[in-house]
Amino acid sequence: MISNMDYTQLLQEAVEARKSAYIPYSGFGVGAALLDQDGRVHHGCNIENAAYSPTNCAERTAIHRAIADGHHPGSFKALAVVGDTDGPIAPCGVCRQVMLELCGPDMPVILGNLRGDIRQTTVRELLPFAFGPSDLDNPKSNS
Ligand SMILES: O=c1ccn([C@H]2C[C@H](O)[C@@H](CO)O2)c(=O)[nH]1
């Protein structure tokens, strides 16, 4: 766990990351900041596409970027996400599934907006009754 002060700083990093959003279609920018075990922060923004479905959310950009840079799944300390929403932003279902896979159920997730509203939650709370890696532990049971 990290302190509330650190969470505020991580949200600020997400606000900074949001500035890189490529959003010609929705005009809706999102920023994410992923804290690793060394105290370093990995930025992510949403990156849209004319074909729509290839769009990458800010959360997945940050997580996949950190994994590609050599950080291990399950080693992350917290993820902050920010958008220009009325209340704290709610991550999409795809990102919740990716958070479970690569960050684990207990990682804190800090959700915010540009007005300073904050909600602290966890991956487990965002994706209850989830299908995850442990469900594939016994492949013989299906044959
Ligand atoms: O938590 C969220 C919610 C939405 N988006 C992006 C996807 C798309 O580019 C735009 C509108 O859905 O916002 C994110 O990046 N993260």
Ligand SMILES: [Zn+2]
């Ligand atoms: Zn998403």
